[in-house]
Amino acid sequence: MKFLAFASRNGKEIIRDKINLCFGIGFPVILLVLLSLIQSHLPVDMFKIDTLTPGIAVFGLSFMSLFSAVLISKDRSESLILRLFTSPLTSTDYILGYTLPMLPMAVAQTVICYIVAFILGMKVSVNVLLAVAVSIPASVLFISIGLLCGSLLNDKQVGGVCGALLTNLTAWLSGIWFDPNLVGKGFKTFSNIMPFVHAVDAGRAAIAGEYGKILPELAVVAGYALIVTVLAVFAFKKKMNSDDV
């Protein structure tokens, strides 16, 4: 159970980084409010609260990648990781220790998004609970992307890759702000190959009560989550055993 001690330390590190935490949770909420205000003045189907909220929830999860990547890359840049690598922690302890504290945070972030959506007029329904549950594979995917980037990149690089590139890719390729069909066939095909639009559509299907549509979308997200998790574990183990931590 040594991983629990490590997970507890990691949870404290993330929670005590107030700027990152406020930005990660606050930014998606601000977007939700702003776009809802636009919707109230200039109605756009895509910005209806039932359609918008699952998208913003997935967009918010992209910040989980940033949190986990920054934590790991910072640890790697400091001598603490050398101390930990000489301790009896195994690679499984590290991976669980980095992943576990992120999951409740991801769920909490999604719940906050839906609470704000209720305030903005979303109908309170049991389907929201399903939408939160449906977001878990996407949470695992984003946390694993963070673990992968944190294992391979330094703390400055992860800011660019996870902070700028990934959040923008998530925004563009998920159908939150615009329909990928409007850009063209190639863009739509690429969006469909990537997991982000499927994560959003799974949430939208849950909110709409279209239960039959959830699993096919979720399967794509879960597949990506599995592949990225395996890659992240491989990259972390390789880094752990290399001369250049």
Place this chain on the structure above:
Amino acid sequence: MTAIETKALTKKYKDKTAVNSLDLTVEKGELFALLGVNGAGKTTTIKMLSGLTKPTDGDAVILGDSIVKDPLKVKEKINVSTQETAVARNLSVRENLEFICAIYGFSKADSKKKADEMIEKFDFREIENSKAKTLSGGWQRRLSIALALISDPEVLFLDEPTLGLDVLARRELWSIIEKLKGKITIILTTHYLEEAEHLSDRIAVMSKGDLKAVGTASELMELTGAKNFEDAFVALAGDGKF
């Protein structure tokens, strides 16, 4: 009884040999210093013995377990104070101490008890609830060393532990290390010759990855015909340039 035995321990980085077929024996309870100029292979030796890097060739047995075959068993018995300060910066002093106890498998109650002991021993009472990142460099270093001791290691590696400490802090740390002598096996690397001479039972001098000589400070002086330990070190580590 032997605590550490290295057998042709070798580390190569591409075509550079950092440690060349090192054969050493360290007795249980001994304070053994590794000396050498920069690039001599001291830190690489400690990194191999503590499981931070794998040997290219050879092996070392620490208290009966091979660093190559059973690194995890070795890690349960050792702890390391690295050259740089190694603390969790966003945790308080107490949280750091309890965190390290927990990852070495101590129960919550034992972790608290051990943390209390270290807080007393290292005079952390006034800063126990301060985050590590808010402490001065000297206090962070003290905390880093306390973290290396809190797991009750049977073998302790101290890689330049007094680097960056002022004279008073260095003397305080010497006093702590002296109290550990005979109780646990300590491998110390340092650039301060007086530190090695003052604290160590035996000293190994390394140069360019090779072991040049092993013995007590007076044995090394006798070996080189030097009048003092610094001259003996220069004669052994300096490749006869001086």
